[in-house]
Amino acid sequence: MKILILHATAGEGHKKIAEAIAQELSSRPQVSEVKVVDALDLASPHLKHSYPAIYFYAVKLIPHLWGFFYYLLDVPLVYFFVKPFRKLFNRFQSVKLRAFIKSENPDVIAATHFYAAEVVAELRKRGEFSGRLITVITDVVPHAFWVNEQTDSYWVMSDESAKNLTQRGVDPRKVTAGGIPVKTIFLQQENRAELTQKLGLTPHRLNILFTSGSFGIGPIIEQIRELTNLGGQIQVMVVCGRNKKLYHRLANARFTFPVMLMGFVNNMHELMSVSDLMVAKPGGSTTCESLVKNLPMMISAAIPGQETRNARWLLKNRAAVEFKKKGDLNQVIQKILRDVTMLKTLKENAARIARPKAAQAVSDFIVQLGKVSGGVKS
Numbered sequence: 262m263k264i265l266i267l268h269a270t271a272g273e274g275h276k277k278i279a280e281a282i283a284q285e286l287s288s289r290p291q292v293s294e295v296k297v298v299d300a301l302d303l304a305s306p307h308l309k310h311s312y313p314a315i316y317f318y319a320v321k322l323i324p325h326l327w328g329f330f331y332y333l334l335d336v337p338l339v340y341f342f343v344k345p346f347r348k349l350f351n352r353f354q355s356v357k358l359r360a361f362i363k364s365e366n367p368d369v370i371a372a373t374h375f376y377a378a379e380v381v382a383e384l385r386k387r388g389e390f391s392g393r394l395i396t397v398i399t400d401v402v403p404h405a406f407w408v409n410e411q412t413d414s415y416w417v418m419s420d421e422s423a424k425n426l427t428q429r430g431v432d433p434r435k436v437t438a439g440g441i442p443v444k445t446i447f448l449q450q451e452n453r454a455e456l457t458q459k460l461g462l463t464p465h466r467l468n469i470l471f472t473s474g475s476f477g478i479g480p481i482i483e484q485i486r487e488l489t490n491l492g493g494q495i496q497v498m499v500v501c502g503r504n505k506k507l508y509h510r511l512a513n514a515r516f517t518f519p520v521m522l523m524g525f526v527n528n529m530h531e532l533m534s535v536s537d538l539m540v541a542k543p544g545g546s547t548t549c550e551s552l553v554k555n556l557p558m559m560i561s562a563a564i565p566g567q568e569t570r571n572a573r574w575l576l577k578n579r580a581a582v583e584f585k586k587k588g589d590l591n592q593v594i595q596k597i598l599r600d601v602t603m604l605k606t607l608k609e610n611a612a613r614i615a616r617p618k619a620a621q622a623v624s625d626f627i628v629q630l631g632k633v634s635g636g637v638k639s
Contacts, residue, residue, distance in 0.1 A: 262631040264295040265367040267377035271316045274546035275374045278399050281442040282371055285624035292628065296365070300377040303358035320564045328565020331404070337429075340405045347406075348383060355380045362390055368631040369393045371623075375406040382409035393630040397623060398422065399441060399545040402570035405429065413630060416623050418549070419614070421574060439623055440616020441549040444530075448553065448617055451534035460535060463496055463519055467598060470536040470556075472500040472529075472547070480562065482510060484540060485520065487591045492517030494598055498536065500526055530554070537604060538597070540590070543571040543581070552615035557581060557607035559590065580610040 264286055268279035279297050286295045301309045319327040334340055358380055362370070369392055372378035384390035395414040398407050403417065403425050415436045417423050423438040457464050469488075471481050485497055496519040501508040503525055511522050526532065533539065533554040540559040541547055548571050551558050558581040563572045575581035584590045597604050616622075 262292050262294075262369070262628070263365070263367040264292055264369050264371065264627060264631065265362070265365055266295065266297045266371045266373065267300045267381070268297070268372075269300045269374035269376050270313055271374070272544065274544050275399055277444070277546045278397060278442050279371070279373045281444045281620045282373075282397065282623060282627070284444060285442075285620045286627065289624060289628050291631065294367075296367075298361070300355075300358055300374065300380070303355070303361050305354045305356075308354045324565055328569070331566030335405050337405070348379065351376060351379055352383065359384055359389070366390075367392050369395065369627050371395050371397055371627055373397045373399055375404070378407065378412065379409055382411035385411040393633070395623075395627060395630060397442070400567045400571055401545065401548070401574040402567070403429070404567065414626070416626065418545075418616070419574070437623075437626065439626070440619030441545055442620035442623055443546070443550050443553050443617070445620065446530045447533070447550050449530065449534075451531060453535055456531055456535040460498075460521070460531070462498075462521065462535065466496045466518075467494055467538070467594070468498065468536045469495055469594070470498045470500070470532055470539040470541075472502070472539065472541045481507060481540075482514065483587075484561065484590055485511075485516065487588065488594065489517050490591070491594060491598070494518075495594070497521070498532055499523065500529070500532070538594070543568050543575060545571060548575065549616070549619070552580065552611050553617045555608045555612045555615065557604065557611055559584060559593065561590075578610055578614050580607060580614055582607070 266279045266283050268275040270276060283295050283297045286292050301312055334343060362381065362384060370381050372381060372394065378396040381390065381394050385394060393413045394411065395416060396407060396412050397416045401418045401422055403422060408429055408431060413435065415426055415431065417426065417436060417438050418441045420438050423436045426436050427433045462468065481499060488495060498521045499511060500523050508522055508524055511520065529550065533551060533556050536556055538559055539551055539556050540561050543558060543560055543563055558575060560572045560581050560583040563569045572583060576583055582593050584593060
């Protein structure tokens with residue numbers, strides 16, 4: 262059985278989820294080959310280079326305008342008129358991708374980005390691809406861009422996600438609320454004392470992890486300075502991502518508590534395991550990794566659109582706290598330091614809505630899809 266997993270590089274979330282699925286599928290005896298491909302690598306050079314850049318600068322410089330168009334294009338009447346132009350644009354940009362899919366001819370394609378899902382769905386509609394298509398939606402609340410008639414199955418985070426799709430006209434039998442996949446390394450139970458020593462942290466402090474995704478976007482320095490009066494009780498870890506300017510600014514700053522700085526990391530599972538709180542933007546992948554680690558999120562500067570929807574879901578389930586104005590973060594952390602039950606409750610709520618076995622479950626599902634399409638080969 263051949264499996265192709267398509268993602269697109271807009272941040273790291275779509276890629277991480279694709280890799281989590283591939284990691285599980287590679288251990289299935291029915292799967293002879295699994296490939297993970299960035300759909301943008303096979304797009305036109307213009308789209309390949311402009312898409313990540315436009316996304317980065319839009320969410321950094323004009324986030325509210327980004328959010329306005331996100332919600333506008335999710336209005337059914339608006340999207341009805343936009344959809345044909347979007348399909349035409351994607352068809353023009355995806356010549357190499359379509360040729361690649363036809364040459365590979367996998368039994369199942371799993372798409373973790375809506376661009377890839379739409380291209381595959383159009384191939385199926387035209388009779389140019391006969392394999393199965395499963396769309397793994399990487400945010401809690403789906404956008405109209407994710408929905409395509411030729412999709413066999415949708416894999417979503419929660420019952421709320423599934424309800425959203427059915428309200429858009431998707432057949433409920435096509436939707437599985439199995440959770441957003443995370444890599445198995447996040448399921449490991451880590452020894453906090455050993456990690457504290459390994460990472461060079463000071464024991465017996467409240468550990469706060471700051472991260473703003475792979476781009477390192479967010480007012481992190483100002484947020485950390487708010488905590489000056491808590492110097493003897495906390496320590497901070499900061500993942501700056503690719504933001505070298507942020508790293509150097511923090512390296513030259515002075516704080517009343519220990520601050521450990523990192524760039525782009527590959528041990529996020531350890532950092533989450535040793536942390537008590539995470540100050541972060543609620544992207545789909547980051548959200549689900551933190552839930553699996555039962556790590557409460559302090560939501561900061563959510564990108565209007567997909568992230569604000571993720572945030573509302575976390576807040577509704579009382580697995581996170583949001584702070585919007587100066588001083589809020591300090592007040593919340595002081596409350597947690599005074600009342601240990603507050604942190605305990607947040608952790609319990611995170612554990613309640615987490616889906617730690619999502620990668621295993623969706624991989625089993627994909628194998629079954631492949632069997633239905635005749636993809637089990639001797």
